[in-house]
Amino acid sequence: MERKKNRYIKQLAAALCIILLTLPYAADGSGAHETFRNMIYRAYVEDRMGLWENTLENMIFEYRQHPTNELLYDIVLAKYGLTGYYLGTGKEDEGAKMLESAERWLTRLENTGKHTADAKLFRAAFNAFRITLRPIRATRLGPVSSRLINDALDLEPNNPHAHLEKGNMLFYAPPIFGGSKRRSIEHYARAVELFEQNMPTSQRWLYLSTLVSLANAYQETGDTESAMRTFRKALSFEPEFKWVRDELLPELESRR
Numbered sequence: 001m002e003r004k005k006n007r008y009i010k011q012l013a014a015a016l017c018i019i020l021l022t023l024p025y026a027a028d029g030s031g032a033h034e035t036f037r038n039m040i041y042r043a044y045v046e047d048r049m050g051l052w053e054n055t056l057e058n059m060i061f062e063y064r065q066h067p068t069n070e071l072l073y074d075i076v077l078a079k080y081g082l083t084g085y086y087l088g089t090g091k092e093d094e095g096a097k098m099l100e101s102a103e104r105w106l107t108r109l110e111n112t113g114k115h116t117a118d119a120k121l122f123r124a125a126f127n128a129f130r131i132t133l134r135p136i137r138a139t140r141l142g143p144v145s146s147r148l149i150n151d152a153l154d155l156e157p158n159n160p161h162a163h164l165e166k167g168n169m170l171f172y173a174p175p176i177f178g179g180s181k182r183r184s185i186e187h188y189a190r191a192v193e194l195f196e197q198n199m200p201t202s203q204r205w206l207y208l209s210t211l212v213s214l215a216n217a218y219q220e221t222g223d224t225e226s227a228m229r230t231f232r233k234a235l236s237f238e239p240e241f242k243w244v245r246d247e248l249l250p251e252l253e254s255r256r
Contacts (some may be wrong), residue, residue, distance in 0.1 A: 033068075033070065033071055033074070034201065036055055036062070036071075037202045037204075038201070039051060039055045040052060040055055040056075040081075040202075041201070041204045041205050043055065044208065044209075045208070045238055046240065046242055047242045047243060049082070052078070052082055055078070056079065059071065059074060059075050060075060069109075069114045069115070072109050072112065073109060073114075073118065074202050076109050076122055077202060077203075077206070079101060079105060080102060080125060080126075083102055083126075084125075087129060087132050092133060095129065095132075095133070096133055099126060099129050099130070102122075102126060106119065106123060106126065109122070116155060117151075117155040117156040117159050118152070118159070118161060120148040120151050121149065121152050121159075121162055123145075123148055124144075124146075124148040124149045124152075124169075125145075127141040127142075127144055127148075128168065128169070128172070142177060146169060149162065149165050149166050150166075160192075160193075160194035160195045160206075160207075160210070161191070161206065163187040163188070163190040163194065164187070164188065164191040164206070164210050164213070166184075167184040167185075167187035167191060167213060167214075167217070168184070168213065169184075170184035170187065171184035171213070171216075171220075181221050185214065185218065185221065188210060188213050188214035189214060191214075192207070192211060195207040208234055208238060208241060208244075211230055211233060211234040212234065212244065212248065214230050215227040215234075215248070224252065228252055228253065231249040231252065235249070
C-alpha cells in the first residue's frame with residue numbers, strides 16, 4: 001500500500017512538472033504562478049494534500065528561478081494552510097516541521113517591506129500554531145498575536161484575512177482571555193463579505209475555509225440553520241468541495 005502511495009505521489013509530481021514545462025508563461029514565471037494557485041485550490045477542494053505538498057515544492061523551485069514578492073506571499077500562504085491542516089488532523093510532527101519552515105519564509109516576506117498587514121497576520125497565526133503545539137505558551141504568545149491582528153486591522157480595515165484571524169482569535173481564546181464565539185461570527189461574516197468583494201485567485205481556498213469557520217461558529221452557538229445555509233453557500237461557490245459535500249453538511253443534516 002505504501003509503495004503504491006509513493007508511486008502515486010511521484011506520478012503526480014511528474015505530471016505537475018510536465019504542465020509547468022509546457023505552459024506558455026512570461027520570463028518572470030507569471031503563467032506558472034497562476035497554475036500554482038489553481039492547483040493549491042484544487043488540492044484544498046478535493047482534499048488532495050499530496051498535490052498541495054508537491055505544488056508547494058514546485059513553487060519554491062520557481063521562486064528560486066524567478067523570485068517575486070507575489071510568489072513569496074503565495075508560498076507563505078501555502079505553508080500557513082498546510083501547517084493548519086497538519087495540526088488540525090493530529091499530525092503534530094509534520095505540523096511542527098512545516099511551521100519552522102513557514103516562519104523562515106515569513107521572515108523573508110517581512111524583510112521585503114511588502115504585504116505588511118498580511119505578514120503581521122501570518123505571524124499571529126503562526127503564534128497560534130505554536131500555542132496549539134504547546135498550550136503553556138498561550139500567556140506569552142496570545143497577547144502578542146492579538147496585538148498583531150489589531151495592528152493589521154488598523155493598517156487595512158477591509159482586509160478579509162485580518163477579519164478571519166480576528167474571528168479565529170475570538171473563537172479559540174478562552175472567555176477569560178477575551179474569547180467569544182458569538183463575536184467571532186461578526187468577523188467571520190465580515191471576512192466572507194470582503195472576500196466576495198475582491199478575491200485574488202490565491203485566496204479562493206481561504207474563502208472556502210472561512211465559510212467553514214463561520215458555519216462552525218454558528219453550530220457552536222446553537223444556530224444550526226445558519227450553519228447549514230453557510231455550508232450550502234460554500235457548495236454553491238464550489239460544488240466539488242469534498243469536505244463540505246461529503247462530510248460536514250451531511251453530518252449536520254443528519255442531526256436535525
